[in-house]
Amino acid sequence: MAGPSPRGVLEVVLRAPVTYVMIQFVAVYLLYLLFRWLIHRLRVWFEHVPAISVPLPTEAQNAVKVDPKSHVGDRTIPCYDPSTMRLLGTVPAMNTKEVNATVDEAWKAAKIWKRSTFDQRRLLLKILQKFTVEHQEDICRVSARDSGKVVVDALFGELMVTCEKFAWLRSEGEKYLRPEKRSAGVMMFYKSARVEYHPVGVVGAIIPWNYPFHNFLNPVSAAVFAGNAIVVKVSEQTSWSSQYYMAAVKAALAAAGAPPNLVQIVTGYAEAGSALASAKLGKLIFVGSTAVGKKVMETAAKRLTPVVLELGGKDPVIIFDNINIAKAVPFALRAAFQSCGQNCAGGERFIVHARIYDKFLHMAVETVKRMTFGEALGSDRVDMGAMCLPGLAEKVHSLVQDAVSKGAKLLIGGELPQREGQFYPPTILADVTNDMKIWTEEVFGPVMAVVPFDEEEEAVHLANDCPFGLGSNVFSSQYSVARRVGACLDAGMTNINDFGTTYMCQSLPFGGIKDSGFDRFAGVEGLRGLCVTKSVCEDWWPFLMTTNIPPALQYPVKPHAGAFVQALVKMFYSLGWKERFQGLIEVAKCSLSPSSAGSSKKE
Ligand SMILES: NC(=O)c1ccc[n+]([C@@H]2O[C@H](COP(=O)([O-])OP(=O)(O)OC[C@H]3O[C@@H](n4cnc5c(N)ncnc54)[C@H](O)[C@@H]3O)[C@@H](O)[C@H]2O)c1
Numbered sequence: 001m002a003g004p005s006p007r008g009v010l011e012v013v014l015r016a017p018v019t020y021v022m023i024q025f026v027a028v029y030l031l032y033l034l035f036r037w038l039i040h041r042l043r044v045w046f047e048h049v050p051a052i053s054v055p056l057p058t059e060a061q062n063a064v065k066v067d068p069k070s071h072v073g074d075r076t077i078p079c080y081d082p083s084t085m086r087l088l089g090t091v092p093a094m095n096t097k098e099v100n101a102t103v104d105e106a107w108k109a110a111k112i113w114k115r116s117t118f119d120q121r122r123l124l125l126k127i128l129q130k131f132t133v134e135h136q137e138d139i140c141r142v143s144a145r146d147s148g149k150v151v152v153d154a155l156f157g158e159l160m161v162t163c164e165k166f167a168w169l170r171s172e173g174e175k176y177l178r179p180e181k182r183s184a185g186v187m188m189f190y191k192s193a194r195v196e197y198h199p200v201g202v203v204g205a206i207i208p209w210n211y212p213f214h215n216f217l218n219p220v221s222a223a224v225f226a227g228n229a230i231v232v233k234v235s236e237q238t239s240w241s242s243q244y245y246m247a248a249v250k251a252a253l254a255a256a257g258a259p260p261n262l263v264q265i266v267t268g269y270a271e272a273g274s275a276l277a278s279a280k281l282g283k284l285i286f287v288g289s290t291a292v293g294k295k296v297m298e299t300a301a302k303r304l305t306p307v308v309l310e311l312g313g314k315d316p317v318i319i320f321d322n323i324n325i326a327k328a329v330p331f332a333l334r335a336a337f338q339s340c341g342q343n344c345a346g347g348e349r350f351i352v353h354a355r356i357y358d359k360f361l362h363m364a365v366e367t368v369k370r371m372t373f374g375e376a377l378g379s380d381r382v383d384m385g386a387m388c389l390p391g392l393a394e395k396v397h398s399l400v401q402d403a404v405s406k407g408a409k410l411l412i413g414g415e416l417p418q419r420e421g422q423f424y425p426p427t428i429l430a431d432v433t434n435d436m437k438i439w440t441e442e443v444f445g446p447v448m449a450v451v452p453f454d455e456e457e458e459a460v461h462l463a464n465d466c467p468f469g470l471g472s473n474v475f476s477s478q479y480s481v482a483r484r485v486g487a488c489l490d491a492g493m494t495n496i497n498d499f500g501t502t503y504m505c506q507s508l509p510f511g512g513i514k515d516s517g518f519d520r521f522a523g524v525e526g527l528r529g530l531c532v533t534k535s536v537c538e539d540w541w542p543f544l545m546t547t548n549i550p551p552a553l554q555y556p557v558k559p560h561a562g563a564f565v566q567a568l569v570k571m572f573y574s575l576g577w578k579e580r581f582q583g584l585i586e587v588a589k590c591s592l593s594p595s596s597a598g599s600s601k602k603e
């Protein structure tokens with residue numbers, strides 16, 4: 001006799017009153033979830049985002065000229081405009097005791113903030129984002145005044161990326177900080193495993209001067225979003241602007257109801273940086289030169305503080321002959337001269353296919369001829385401003401002179417201007433070779449060093465022939481070639497047919513290899529890096545199955561304890577089903593063995 005058809009069974013099940021009740025229950029639950037989601041979205045959309053206002057920093061009246069080198073080690077830092085060398089104001093150079101007191105306050109704030117909700121953290125970032133968008137001009141003019149760069153370079157190189165960071169953290173940050181399910185494996189099949197991301201407490205950040213707004217807000221936004229407090233040692237070169245940015249963050253903290261000492265700055269010279277590196281911190285982010293990075297790591301090692309090192313770079317830009325050269329040259333010039341070349345991930349070595357080498361150089365030189373440089377906030381519009389670090393223009397010049405003395409062709413620039421201010425002109429050097437200092441040393445200035453190549457392998461070899469490994473760029477109209485070459489480059493980041501995109505995409509980690517440092521900051525990895533990664537394991541169905549220490553392994557252990565564990569290994573990990581089954585029998589035998597019945601008597 002034929003049994004009921006599957007369809008018949010389904011109909012019976014569907015018509016059963018219990019099924020009806022269950023479907024209703026599930027539908028009501030789903031409606032409830034939808035309703036909750038809608039309410040949440042509406043609340044977020046219509047949330048009032050307070051506007052904050054911060055007075056612009058005042059500039060010293062009748063400002064005197066500053067000789068920056070004569071003040072290193074003083075208890076106050078004279079802040080000056082590198083275009084005019086005129087004093088802007090002074091800030092205190094903090095000592096170790098003051099730095100430690102700042103860190104203590106941060107720990108108090110961290111205890112409160114770690115309990116904050118993601119909505120609170122998002123509100124804080126929303127306030128900062130609103131301030132940034134509404135005060136673009138002010139933020140960038142303050143950066144220009146203090147660091148010497150032109151306003152467009154500040155807008156392009158620091159403000160845009162900071163806004164992108166706020167936006168990414170608000171929209172995706174929570175997703176990556178929520179507990180993440182993991183598989184429990186073979187033997188732990190009855191367990192539920194997950195990773196939880198808890199705040200580390202207080203993050204320390206020691207930052208350089210090249211992008212004062214971005215360098216500050218970048219670690220601040222990620223640290224507070226991950227539930228931490230943060231103390232930032234700002235650069236002695238840009239402490240004037242940092243005070244304005246700090247004031248904005250303070251106002252945002254107050255408006256968001258966050259503890260006032262959640263974010264603090266430390267001003268000072270190396271002593272203050274070293275004090276921060278020695279302090280009790282959950283994590284230390286160092287962004288700066290390779291030489292100082294090594295010292296910072298040594299200091300942090302005394303407390304075993306985990307460190308992220310974001311150090312120097314000397315990025316290659318490989319340009320193949322099949323590229324639209326009129327499109328590639330503007331990229332190359334921006335990579336070399338953005339912010340006077342003071343970019344960790346700027347282009348320093350241009351490796352150009354021999355077939356387009358002359359044309360590339362000609363087009364680049366013709367454009368540079370039309371470029372102007374001078375006071376960023378002066379009466380004339382200029383393309384490039386001043387260099388922020390005292391003595392950097394002279395260092396750049398000595399690298400150019402060394403290259404020229406060894407046979408490089410100076411096509412344009414390359415002269416130390418005889419004028420007030422820390423300036424260096426946009427410079428192009430052709431036929432650079434690897435015996436020149438400029439081939440291996442970070443320039444951090446407006447110099448485009450160009451070399452030709454014939455074969456793909458040669459381009460890769462030239463690019464990798466470098467102690468640094470931060471970013472890299474490949475231009476080829478054949479994406480497969482660009483991808484293949486990119487994959488061979490020793491670098492933490494590769495932009496294909498573009499420049500700076502890995503810096504703009506905030507979901508991506510930022511960082512390098514070799515002398516460019518290690519670990520990552522920014523992106524998912526950087527955000528999670530500001531957390532204690534905690535593994536948690538618990539029972540899936542505690543009412544069905546939990547772990548019991550098998551009698552054979554209970555102290556004092558039984559003589560067949562070893563055999564029992566071996567049988568378990570055989571049962572779970574043998575490659576064949578037959579062996580696994582044998583393992584099961586052996587486990588059963590061991591379990592039924594008289595000596596496993598809980599007796600402590602040794603056989
Ligand atoms: N990889 C990146 O993300 C990145 C970004 C920007 C700049 N940089 C690098 O930064 C460098 C330029 O910046 P810089 O001149 O400010 O670098 P730097 O290493 O001289 O100084 C960086 C910071 O470290 C502090 N410091 C100095 N000595 C210290 C010590 N002994 N202990 C602790 N802190 C100390 C400084 O006061 C400053 O705040 C370049 O090499 C550039 O490539 C890297």
